[in-house]
Amino acid sequence: MENSNRPKIANVYRGTFIHSTQKTALQILEDELLGVDTDGKIAFTGRGTELVRLSQTFGFSPTEVIQLAKHEFFMPGLVDTHIHACQYSYAGTALDMPLLQWLNTYTFPVESHFKDLQFAHKVYSQVVKRTLRNGTTTACYFATIHTDASLLLGKIANDFGQRAFVGKVCMDRNDSVKHYKETNQESQEETCRWNIRILEKIQYPLVRPVVTPRFALSCTGALLGQLGAIAKNNNLHIQSHISENVEEVNLVKKMFPDSESYTDVYLKHNLLTDKTVMAHGCYLSDEELVLFRETGASLAHCPNSNISLCSGMLNVRNVLNHKVKLGLGTDVAGGYSASMLDAVRRALDTSKILTIQNPEYKTLSFEEVFRLATLGGSQALSLDDQTGNFEVGKDFDALRVNVAAPGGPIDLVQYSNVPLTIYFIFVSVASGLTGDDRNIAEVFVAGKKVVPFTEPTTE
Ligand SMILES: Nc1nc2[nH]cnc2c(=O)[nH]1
Ligand SMILES: [Zn+2]
Numbered sequence: 001m002e003n004s005n006r007p008k009i010a011n012v013y014r015g016t017f018i019h020s021t022q023k024t025a026l027q028i029l030e031d032e033l034l035g036v037d038t039d040g041k042i043a044f045t046g047r048g049t050e051l052v053r054l055s056q057t058f059g060f061s062p063t064e065v066i067q068l069a070k071h072e073f074f075m076p077g078l079v080d081t082h083i084h085a086c087q088y089s090y091a092g093t094a095l096d097m098p099l100l101q102w103l104n105t106y107t108f109p110v111e112s113h114f115k116d117l118q119f120a121h122k123v124y125s126q127v128v129k130r131t132l133r134n135g136t137t138t139a140c141y142f143a144t145i146h147t148d149a150s151l152l153l154g155k156i157a158n159d160f161g162q163r164a165f166v167g168k169v170c171m172d173r174n175d176s177v178k179h180y181k182e183t184n185q186e187s188q189e190e191t192c193r194w195n196i197r198i199l200e201k202i203q204y205p206l207v208r209p210v211v212t213p214r215f216a217l218s219c220t221g222a223l224l225g226q227l228g229a230i231a232k233n234n235n236l237h238i239q240s241h242i243s244e245n246v247e248e249v250n251l252v253k254k255m256f257p258d259s260e261s262y263t264d265v266y267l268k269h270n271l272l273t274d275k276t277v278m279a280h281g282c283y284l285s286d287e288e289l290v291l292f293r294e295t296g297a298s299l300a301h302c303p304n305s306n307i308s309l310c311s312g313m314l315n316v317r318n319v320l321n322h323k324v325k326l327g328l329g330t331d332v333a334g335g336y337s338a339s340m341l342d343a344v345r346r347a348l349d350t351s352k353i354l355t356i357q358n359p360e361y362k363t364l365s366f367e368e369v370f371r372l373a374t375l376g377g378s379q380a381l382s383l384d385d386q387t388g389n390f391e392v393g394k395d396f397d398a399l400r401v402n403v404a405a406p407g408g409p410i411d412l413v414q415y416s417n418v419p420l421t422i423y424f425i426f427v428s429v430a431s432g433l434t435g436d437d438r439n440i441a442e443v444f445v446a447g448k449k450v451v452p453f454t455e456p457t458t459e
Pocket of ligand 2: 082241279334
């Protein structure tokens with residue numbers, strides 16, 4: 001390779017790497033080398049035994065290689081495809097009502113406070129820091145209807161180094177909380193102002209705007225159409241909610257009598273594209289899943305929220321069989337946990353409950369859910385050319401996991417008759433179920449170490 005074309009290597013890591021590919025739900029690479037260039041991209045991967053050759057080809061010194069300990073491994077960063085940053089302020093409380101009553105009683109009153117930029121700054125700093133510590137390297141956020149507070153969320157995600165989609169919420173229908181809605185014109189104008197301001201911020205390279213109609217019940221058909229046009233004209237991502245709860249689905253039918261289904265409401269308004277991610281989808285019919293597949297739109301499976309609000313259970317196997325792109329989401333605060341490891345566990349639990357109800361239902365494996373939380377999420381957000389696994393050319397978004405973190409939640413038990421490597425792999429994989437943020441020693445986004453935090457941080 002010519003020196004002039006050679007990427008400049010910033011860091012080389014050696015040890016165990018675990019990730020998913022299109023073909024393999026969980027690939028475990030032992031004694032692997034991975035080089036990250038100065039742009040934060042994966043420049044090469046190879047076997048540990050190829051160290052000398054790779055060091056000559058890529059121009060680094062073998063003595064600079066960072067060696068993982070035997071109880072450590074790298075995995076791709078977790079992708080949260082659906083989280084309400086503003087609702088972090090009451091996460092873990094107020095889960096005693098079904099969706100529509102919950103929105104009116106708790107959610108809209110809380111969200112209306114985000115007009116106050118000081119309050120917004122506090123909550124948004126907390127949620128970005130917490131999710132980063134939990135290993136979320138990419139988050140797809142709902143903010144509130146307030147443009148300036150939503151911009152602040154973009155700035156905070158950028159400052160802490162998290163890859164983020166940020167949506168200023170649009171809603172021109174809401175009779176429950178005074179002042180917590182916009183006129184149709186305000187919603188359109190503010191969405192445009194929001195998109196332009198975020199896109200102008202070239203100093204926010206990791207943050208992108210996402211057009212965010214809250215859900216069909218919060219928007220007039222006119223607003224849905226206008227937002228569809230804004231997304232189309234500017235080639236933007238779109239996020240919303242769909243078919244989460246039976247009462248909601250019935251109301252949508254009543255409110256949009258000309259549409260054949262909930263999915264058709266969004267389709268008719270140009271809101272179903274290959275850059276759309278819709279949360280939930282518990283009650284989608286097979287015909288609707290076909291529309292998702294045909295348009296390239298994706299689903300965010302949010303199992304904690306679906307259970308906590310008694311909304312429903314997504315039949316993930318059916319979604320996968322329809323080849324619809326699928327990621328996992330925490331859906332804070334409908335979901336009480338801001339950890340994607342919790343989303344992994346709840347996705348498995350939901351799948352097992354479906355099997356209990358119907359033994360013919362093929363339970364999801366841990367490996368499949370691991371893929372949904374990483375590569376699947378990046379596909380759902382149409383970011384899989386940039387992140388999601390350890391393929392050369394992608395950004396190095398990664399978690400350095402220490403299975404034996406001192407004071408952590410995992411007690412390592414050594415069985416003498418099991419070879420160490422097999423045992424290690426078992427514990428590594430199992431740590432997805434028993435581990436927590438204490439096991440996440442370091443977090444990298446685009447090659448940069450973002451956890452532990454480097455700057456002194458204010459709460
Ligand atoms: N879970 C959830 N569903 C919604 N549908 C519309 N808004 C919301 C929300 O904030 N959370
Ligand atoms: Zn939601």
